[in-house]
Amino acid sequence: MKKRNGNIITEVRRLPAKDNVKDYAEDYMKLNGKKIDFIEIKEIERVKKRNGEQIAKVSFTYISETPQSRYDKVNTERLHIKLNKHTDADIIKKLNLVDNKQGYVKNLIRKDIDKDTKK
Numbered sequence: 001m002k003k004r005n006g007n008i009i010t011e012v013r014r015l016p017a018k019d020n021v022k023d024y025a026e027d028y029m030k031l032n033g034k035k036i037d038f039i040e041i042k043e044i045e046r047v048k049k050r051n052g053e054q055i056a057k058v059s060f061t062y063i064s065e066t067p068q069s070r071y072d073k074v075n076t077e078r079l080h081i082k083l084n085k086h087t088d089a090d091i092i093k094k095l096n097l098v099d100n101k102q103g104y105v106k107n108l109i110r111k112d113i114d115k116d117t118k119k
Contacts, residue, residue, distance in 0.1 A: 047055050083092055098104045 095101050
């Protein structure tokens, strides 16, 4: 069973039982032959097979590496600003009126840079 939400994937697999949780993640990545940015094991349920071999039902959640995520890792940087609803209300109000917040902020910064270089 596989559920996809963007590049976040949740999957349940039956694998040979292991003692170490980390081994499940390594086995899974080897099986799929994928580069995975992050993997989290949600649940492990041990199930016995008829021949006595223990099989584990393992629920994984992982983020698969996409061409876009590889590009972003190399070429982009994320910035986060925290605004106070009370003291920065005027800024929040203005940003909510603008269609393109990123473009608006970039233009303001570039104007400021131009102003500084002309002095």
